[in-house]
Amino acid sequence: MERRHLTRDARRSREFEAFVAGAGGRLLHTATLLTGESRDDNPRACRLLTLSLAHTYACWDRLRGEDPYGVARQELATRFARSVWHRYGGPGALGRGRPHPDGPLARLSPRERLVLVLRLYEGVAEEQTAALLGLPRERVEAICARATATLLDRPRETAPAVPGAKAVAR
Amino acid sequence: MNRVRREVAARQVMEAAPPPRVPPELYPEIVRRGERLLWRHRVAVRLMWLVLCAAAVAFTVWALTAHPWVEPPSETTPPLTGW
Numbered sequence: 001m002e003r004r005h006l007t008r009d010a011r012r013s014r015e016f017e018a019f020v021a022g023a024g025g026r027l028l029h030t031a032t033l034l035t036g037e038s039r040d041d042n043p044r045a046c047r048l049l050t051l052s053l054a055h056t057y058a059c060w061d062r063l064r065g066e067d068p069y070g071v072a073r074q075e076l077a078t079r080f081a082r083s084v085w086h087r088y089g090g091p092g093a094l095g096r097g098r099p100h101p102d103g104p105l106a107r108l109s110p111r112e113r114l115v116l117v118l119r120l121y122e123g124v125a126e127e128q129t130a131a132l133l134g135l136p137r138e139r140v141e142a143i144c145a146r147a148t149a150t151l152l153d154r155p156r157e158t159a160p161a162v163p164g165a166k167a168v169a170r
Numbered sequence: 171m172n173r174v175r176r177e178v179a180a181r182q183v184m185e186a187a188p189p190p191r192v193p194p195e196l197y198p199e200i201v202r203r204g205e206r207l208l209w210r211h212r213v214a215v216r217l218m219w220l221v222l223c224a225a226a227v228a229f230t231v232w233a234l235t236a237h238p239w240v241e242p243p244s245e246t247t248p249p250l251t252g253w
Contacts, residue, residue: 013201020197025189032190039190046193050200057204058211104183120177121184145173148180 012060020053023069027053027076033117034080036110038102048083052076077118077132084110105151112147119144 031045031052032038052075056068063071105113114133118124119140126144130137 016201016204017197020192020200024192024196028192029187029189033184039187042190045190046196049192050196050203053200054203054207057200058207104186116180117184120181148176151180151183152176 008061012057016057016060019056019068023072024049024053027069027072030073030117030122031076031080032103033105033121034076034110034113036103036106036108036113041102048076048079052079073122073124074132077114080110080114081133084114108147108150112143112150115140115143116147116151120148 028042028045028049031048032042035042035044035048037043037045052072055075056072059071060068105116108116115129118129118132119126124132126137126140130140133140135143
């Protein structure tokens with residue numbers, strides 16, 4: 001009995017280490033996009049990733065063929081959604097945890113970031129995203145379209161400056 | 171721009187930066203927290219089984235002492251006297 005426990009622990013730690021080595025970078029990128037932090041300064045994303053992967057580690061023996069990446073991603077998303085709820089919903093939380101201005105998604109709201117990252121970066125289907133976040137499918141579609149528009153409008157604000165300047169110089 | 175092209179463009183914005191490097195001190199912390207969660211889960215499961223077994227034993231002992239399946243003697247009929 002004790003020996004079986006030991007071999008199971010050894011197998012779990014071996015498999016989990018390989019999983020983190022393979023998927024850790026991508027999951028951290030996802031977490032960094034969610035928190036809106038910059039690539040090199042992402043303490044919130046690191047903490048989010050640590051907690052989600054600890055949960056994945058704890059249910060590793062109970063996965064029964066389920067994809068560990070999917071489990072970790074789902075935990076990441078729900079944990080982020082909950083932390084946003086506490087951060088922005090609670091009194092005295094105003095102004096705290098604003099996204100870092102360097103991140104590519106820093107201009108979006110937390111919910112827009114969550115939907116955009118799940119739908120487009122992670123490629124989760126619309127129905128699954130809706131079920132995960134507890135929103136109607138149409139709402140997810142609308143948030144995704146709005147977030148995409150906000151994200152892509154940014155270059156248009158800065159880009160015309162260059163041709164405009166050229167025209168003036170000419 | 172149609173929807174598909176916008177989505178492709180948005181995906182490219184998100185994938186533009188290479189994935190950040192995972193700090194090496196993160197892994198031991200993950201395993202430490204994971205082990206703690208696992209231990210808590212095991213304790214909870216053990217406690218649940220313990221409560222379940224205790225309830226089963228208590229019920230058996232009560233049943234054997236109280237005999238709830240035996241019909242209690244009737245108390246509504248007046249006592250038969252004087253015939």
